[in-house]
Amino acid sequence: MSEDAGNRLEAEGATLGEAKWAAVRDLGHRFPGITADEVSFEVLADSDEGALVGAEADVEAWRAIADVVPEESPERVRQLITRVVGACGLEATIDVDESAEEIRATVNGEDLGLLIGKHGSTIDALQHLAFRAAFPEPTGERKRVVVDAAGYRERRAATLHRAADRAVEDALSFSRSVELEPMTSPDRKIVHDYLADRTDVQTHSEGEEPERRLVVSPVAP
Template sequence: MAEARDREAADEPLPADPAERLRLVVLRVTQALGLQATVDVEDTDEELRAVVEGEDLGLLIGKHGATIDALQHLAVRIVLHGETDDRRIVVDAAGYRARRENALQREADRAVADALRYGRAVELEPMRAPERKVVHIYLRDRTDIETHSEGDEPERRLVVSPLRPTAKP
């Protein structure tokens, strides 16, 4: 009986409101994964952020965030399809995005310190495009280094280079 009700809910058209559409898309995926979770949407002028809370959300986050990134990509395609809305769509689970952003910023700070100390380019570990973007944005206002990406997916890396050699003899 519950399966029939779930199938009927899955067949219902998505709501016209982008925030409610985002909530429903993310909720359907969490339910399909068998997770007991709630989905709330924070609606601002800049972004729509779906926040998933519950137990054991590791399956939703996936290895190195691959699953939640894929869900976010899917949500962008579904929620903004046919819309003129240019807000960012973010899907987060159990605070993963903030934790990962902090880890990426610490990694970027270490790379900057090494690039400036040794006067040469420093490569970070391979990362997916959304993570490279976080680092590029984090470092973009610095005047002593520059960043660019090199390589092909999935081994594409962000490189931090000093603008002036600073190595001490």
């Protein structure tokens, strides 16, 4: 990402959609709760090697929406996701549940691949925005916000668990550290938590985003 004026920036991604979501995510740090509806995009590059977009926040539109943001965190999450689903032209329903530990929003419908994105990149970005919308203030009580669509989180967790099991087997069989493929921060946390109770291996992360990856290493006896 490169910065321009206060309401403008550039962002890149593997695809045009990912670049746009990266721009909205980064603008969300300055304008909590902003969505693609309040951002105009200029495609600067789009090829097999990746995409680059310029993005400008419509500050007046964002302020108008911000004036009617619900007070309750779960409803702020619902409002954000409803608007994103509508902007994507998807037909879906949104369920939002709150527990002591988390706020979980589940999008139900068909053909939700656009909302999920490659390796979950889009839904992870949406989850980040949902957290920012739910808890716009940097202080005060917070809890985890999870955004799921069509059972993606469960399927992804199962895939990551299998990859973690293979890495553990290799690490113990050959007494060496094993690197997993580059992952997003939420995916790395899933693997780390999955292996946290094991006493024969340990995990840590290496590298810079978006190539940051988890390393599984055997624990010396």
